Amino acid sequence: MKQPKFIFVTGGVCSSLGKGIVASSTAAILKSGGLKVAIMKLDPYLNVDPGTMSPFQHGEVFVLDDGSETDLDLGHYERFIDVPLSGVCTVTTGRVYSEVLAEERDGKYLGGTIQVVPHITTKIKDKVKLAAKKMDVDVLVVEIGGTVGDIEAEPFLEVLRQMKNEFGNNLLSFHTTLLPYLAASKELKTKPTQLSVRELRRVGITPDVIFCRADVKIPKALLKKVAYFCDVPNECVIPAETVRSIYEVPLRFQKNNLGDIIADKFELGDIKFDLEDWEAGVQKMLRVKSEIKIGLAGKYNELDDAYLSVIEAAKAAGFHHGKRVQVEWIDTEKIEAKDEEEWTRLREVAGVIVPGGFGNRGTEGKIAVAQYARENKVPYLGLCLGSQIMAIEFARNVLGIADATSEEFDEENKSKNHVVHFIPEQRDIRKKGGTMRLGAYDCKIEKGTKAYEAYGTDQISERHRHRYEFNDAFLPKFEGSDFQISGRHPKTNLVEIVEIKDHPFMVASQFHPEFLSRPLRPHPLFRAFMEASVN
Numbered sequence: 161m162k163q164p165k166f167i168f169v170t171g172g173v174c175s176s177l178g179k180g181i182v183a184s185s186t187a188a189i190l191k192s193g194g195l196k197v198a199i200m201k202l203d204p205y206l207n208v209d210p211g212t213m214s215p216f217q218h219g220e221v222f223v224l225d226d227g228s229e230t231d232l233d234l235g236h237y238e239r240f241i242d243v244p245l246s247g248v249c250t251v252t253t254g255r256v257y258s259e260v261l262a263e264e265r266d267g268k269y270l271g272g273t274i275q276v277v278p279h280i281t282t283k284i285k286d287k288v289k290l291a292a293k294k295m296d297v298d299v300l301v302v303e304i305g306g307t308v309g310d311i312e313a314e315p316f317l318e319v320l321r322q323m324k325n326e327f328g329n330n331l332l333s334f335h336t337t338l339l340p341y342l343a344a345s346k347e348l349k350t351k352p353t354q355l356s357v358r359e360l361r362r363v364g365i366t367p368d369v370i371f372c373r374a375d376v377k378i379p380k381a382l383l384k385k386v387a388y389f390c391d392v393p394n395e396c397v398i399p400a401e402t403v404r405s406i407y408e409v410p411l412r413f414q415k416n417n418l419g420d421i422i423a424d425k426f427e428l429g430d431i432k433f434d435l436e437d438w439e440a441g442v443q444k445m446l447r448v449k450s451e452i453k454i455g456l457a458g459k460y461n462e463l464d465d466a467y468l469s470v471i472e473a474a475k476a477a478g479f480h481h482g483k484r485v486q487v488e489w490i491d492t493e494k495i496e497a498k499d500e501e502e503w504t505r506l507r508e509v510a511g512v513i514v515p516g517g518f519g520n521r522g523t524e525g526k527i528a529v530a531q532y533a534r535e536n537k538v539p540y541l542g543l544c545l546g547s548q549i550m551a552i553e554f555a556r557n558v559l560g561i562a563d564a565t566s567e568e569f570d571e572e573n574k575s576k577n578h579v580v581h582f583i584p585e586q587r588d589i590r591k592k593g594g595t596m597r598l599g600a601y602d603c604k605i606e607k608g609t610k611a612y613e614a615y616g617t618d619q620i621s622e623r624h625r626h627r628y629e630f631n632d633a634f635l636p637k638f639e640g641s642d643f644q645i646s647g648r649h650p651k652t653n654l655v656e657i658v659e660i661k662d663h664p665f666m667v668a669s670q671f672h673p674e675f676l677s678r679p680l681r682p683h684p685l686f687r688a689f690m691e692a693s694v695n
């Protein structure tokens with residue numbers, strides 16, 4: 161069996177430095193040299209997985225093909241390296257402890273004393289090795305969440321220390337830090353970086369490469385100073401200045417020979433890192449000036465990160481059509497309350513997206529947005545909840561079923577007209593958790609539909625995360641109308657895509673196309689939606 165190499169990425173000084181982008185960019189460079197790569201996230205929080213964490217606190221839940229609900233960083237990873245990742249690529253402290261504790265209850269430890277070192281650390285190490293094996297990689301990049309010095313991150317750093325011992329030159333340690341800028345003295349400071357590296361050394365880790373984040377250009381002399389004080393070669397201090405687009409980062413890093421530094425340290429021989437296509441794509445993005453306003457209908461004060469993949473997918477589709485997407489938040493609660501200003505903002509967008517969501521709040525506003533889009537022939541893209549909203553709106557306002565709704569919104573079961581209902585197959589296992597239809601499922605698309613036109617094929621596979629679904633009992637009522645079912649799951653016949661016939665583009669999917677969109681290969685549905693919006 162081949163010996164996989166490991167690159168661990170840690171962060172120092174403060175959070176939100178973009179360790180995920182450093183990990184992703186490193187892997188993207190290596191992939192461009194023909195190496196087989198994957199990225200793994202070790203998250204120090206105690207939640208067992210991010211599936212039940214609020215997207216408004218923690219950002220979106222990203223879903224993988226195998227149905228794993230993960231941190232949004234996995235979305236960055238997939239967008240940068242375009243490799244479908246697996247559930248083995250995400251580990252939280254909560255998951256590790258729950259497994260170790262379950263084993264203890266099972267008597268696996270034969271009454272021994274269970275400790276962080278070695279039991280927790282061994283479990284983490286096993287998971288890192290499993291990821292390398294399962295993903296069958298040449299290089300596994302492992303991002304350790306949190307900041308060096310955090311209480312929660314200690315066991316993960318200990319794992320890095322132990323694995324360095326075990327794997328020697330087959331393991332590299334990257335550290336991402338910040339050089340803060342002092343406006344008064346007009347200079348960047350290196351002391352926090354020195355202290356952060358000192359903290360790493362305290363736990364037995366010596367960084368091989370240091371990435372210095374800064375919002376301004378970093379003078380060469382300062383990079384040298386970091387190298388000197390932190391005891392790494394000059395070429396191994398890589399400037400990571402804030403750039404216009406995160407997709408520029410791999411290009412910047414490779415300008416500083418990151419790929420070659422890694423190849424050298426791992427003794428990989430002569431590798432040519434070819435980022436030409438990436439470069440061309442990024443240059444194209446950066447040249448785009450002309451803007452287009454796209455509405456995103458959600459609840460107020462939502463975090464951009466809650467819809468990160470949707471926004472990234474819209475932007476990629478925009479660039480594809482020579483437009484820079486400006487996302488306009490449409491607050492559906494204000495729409496519901498007939499707030500004139502909010503309605504004016506809605507009328508100004510070229511197209512509107514109703515994204516995924518859970519619960520009742522703001523749904524009447526979303527239905528009003530769908531009605532507005534349908535009646536005024538404004539391009540509409542519905543994502544998961546957005547497809548259910550589209551069916552409800554049509555049932556109410558075209559088919560005349562005044563109390564049409566979703567079982568999800570009708571807690572007191574007042575309506576007989578659940579046009580959207582709980583997925584029948586999942587009904588007997590109904591409880592709060594564990595009932596979601598998750599991950600990749602096939603869909604067969606009807607020829608002659610807008611969906612078919614967008615995809616150019618009738619066989620697709622897309623990622624899901626939902627409990628509710630179009631209720632086929634209402635099908636006879638929809639038949640003969642402008643509401644068309646354009647795709648179904650071949651085995652269960654569950655509705656996957658719906659669209660409105662007499663409309664420039666009103667298409668919605670029960671799945672989440674945003675998870676499969678890539679910066680240089682925008683998703684077909686987003687691309688078609690954007691094309692209609694541009695027109």
Ligand code: GLN
Pocket residue numbers: 515516517518519543544545546568625626627628629
């Ligand atoms: N709440 C809806 C459901 O569970 C939609 C889910 C979603 O948009 N991801 O089916």
